[in-house]
Every structure is written in structure tokens, then in C-alpha cells.
Amino acid sequence: MKLEELRRIADLLRERNRIDGEIAAHIGRPMTSGHLGEWIAAEIFDVELEQSASAAAWDGHFRFGPLEGRSVNVKWYLRREGILDLTSPLMPDEYLVMTGPVGAATSSLGGTRAWRIDSVYLFDAVGLRDHLLAGGRKVGTASSVRTALWAQAEIYPKPVNPRLVLEQDQVEALRLFAPAE
Structure with missing residues (x-):
């Protein structure tokens, strides 16, 4: 298990959740x-x-x-x-x-x-x-x-x-x- 990688991803998700929450507050619906x-x-x-x-x-x-x-x-x-x-x-x-x-429409592998x-x-x-x-x-x-x-x-x-x-x-x-x- 790559604990440092997991820790970094968890930190990034917390930041994304904060940003998504801010956007949701503006649009009045969940951020999708x-x-x-x-x-x-x-x-x-x-x-x-x-x-x-x-x-x-x-x-x-x-x-x-x-x-x-x-x-x-x-x-x-x-x-x-x-x-x-x-x-x-x-x-x-x-x-x-x-x-x-x-x-x-191809594989999303490695893309953003x-x-x-x-x-x-x-x-x-x-x-x-x-x-x-x-x-x-x-x-x-x-x-x-x-x-x-x-x-x-x-x-x-x-x-x-x-x-x-x-x-x-x-x-x-x-x-x-x-x-x-």
C-alpha cells in the first residue's frame, strides 16, 4: 500500500469537496x-x-x-x-x-x-x-x-x-x- 499517495489523494479530495461546496452554495444545487x-x-x-x-x-x-x-x-x-x-x-x-x-470517444486512462x-x-x-x-x-x-x-x-x-x-x-x-x- 502506498500510504503517502493515499494521503495526498485524500487531501486533494478534501480540497475538492470544499470547492464543490462553495460552488453548490452559488448554484443552489449539488456540484455536478x-x-x-x-x-x-x-x-x-x-x-x-x-x-x-x-x-x-x-x-x-x-x-x-x-x-x-x-x-x-x-x-x-x-x-x-x-x-x-x-x-x-x-x-x-x-x-x-x-x-x-x-x-x-476513447479510453479515459491517463487523461483528464x-x-x-x-x-x-x-x-x-x-x-x-x-x-x-x-x-x-x-x-x-x-x-x-x-x-x-x-x-x-x-x-x-x-x-x-x-x-x-x-x-x-x-x-x-x-x-x-x-x-x-
């Missing part, structure tokens, strides 16, 4: 990528979150702009691996997906998953589902989404998808979560 992603989306994209964090199919509704009133399921993937968890049979109107760097936002995508949920089904793809947990669809859905940093054009303050807020240079 799902809850924090929803909170970030609510702040930056003006999403009114559902009272229950376990609401089926969607996390909230857009409060303003071209998507006002539309339901949204928020995802924060620490790496964009080409997969998206889709709800079924209930579906939101939109999927708002924040991701870290692009990478293949940094808490960062490199890109944001907006998918029309029904359109995406119909496209996947027409191509013979599975719809549900870990649905495979082609690179071209990710590119078409991008709203940050490249404003490709015209359905949601970000204001400068939203872009600046997202940059706060960019990787350190």
Missing part, C-alpha cells in the same frame, strides 16, 4: 457538470430553470429572444466526443450543448477532463431526432451525431447557427470558461 451547466446556461442564455432538477425531458425555458418560451435541455460535456444524450419519448424543443475540446467551455451548440430537438432516425441511427443515451451536424449547430465561438445569435456580453461570459492560455 449537469447542475453547473444548467446554472451557467440560465445565467448566460436567460433560461428559466425548472424548480425540480429531475424534471423529465427539459431543464427549463428560454425567457427572451427568438427562442422565448421554447423548452431546452442543457448539456455540458467536458469533451465533445460526437455523442449526445437525447430524451425519449418526451422531447424538449431545443438542446443547448456546451462542450470542452473535441476528441474521440478539464472544466471548460470551448464551444456551444443549439440543436432543434425534433429536427435532430428525425435526422438521426432517417439515417438509421439510435435515438437515446449516447446517440451518435455526425460532425457536420455539430458544425451546423454551433453558436459559439463560431456563430454558424442563425437561430440564436449571441450578444457580445454572452460571448464575453462564455470566454470566462475558456481554457487558460
Whole structure:
């Protein structure tokens, strides 16, 4: 047994628990990528979150702009691996997906998953589902989404998808979560 290594890991976990507790105090929910992603989306994209964090199919509704009133399921993937968890049979109107760097879905052995936002995508949920089904793809947990669809859905940093054009303050807020240079 490597007691010194165990001791160091225990110390790091205590520090992480302290930080997670501080974040939870700000967001009002336990610190997970799902809850924090929803909170970030609510702040930056003006999403009114559902009272229950376990609401089926969607996390909230857009409060303003071209998507006002539309339901949204928020995802924060620490790496964009080409997969998206889709709800079924209930579906939101939109999927708002924040991701870290692009990478293949490979073994996590020896790697890290940094808490960062490199890109944001907006998918029309029904359109995406119909496209996947027409191509013979599975719809549900870990649905495979082609690179071209990710590119078409991008709203940050490249404003490709015209359905949601970000204001400068939203872009600046997202940059706060960019990787350190």
C-alpha cells in the first residue's frame, strides 16, 4: 500500500469537496457538470430553470429572444466526443450543448477532463431526432451525431447557427470558461 499517495489523494479530495461546496452554495444545487451547466446556461442564455432538477425531458425555458418560451435541455460535456444524450419519448424543443475540446470517444486512462467551455451548440430537438432516425441511427443515451451536424449547430465561438445569435456580453461570459492560455 502506498500510504503517502493515499494521503495526498485524500487531501486533494478534501480540497475538492470544499470547492464543490462553495460552488453548490452559488448554484443552489449539488456540484455536478449537469447542475453547473444548467446554472451557467440560465445565467448566460436567460433560461428559466425548472424548480425540480429531475424534471423529465427539459431543464427549463428560454425567457427572451427568438427562442422565448421554447423548452431546452442543457448539456455540458467536458469533451465533445460526437455523442449526445437525447430524451425519449418526451422531447424538449431545443438542446443547448456546451462542450470542452473535441476528441474521440476513447479510453479515459491517463487523461483528464478539464472544466471548460470551448464551444456551444443549439440543436432543434425534433429536427435532430428525425435526422438521426432517417439515417438509421439510435435515438437515446449516447446517440451518435455526425460532425457536420455539430458544425451546423454551433453558436459559439463560431456563430454558424442563425437561430440564436449571441450578444457580445454572452460571448464575453462564455470566454470566462475558456481554457487558460
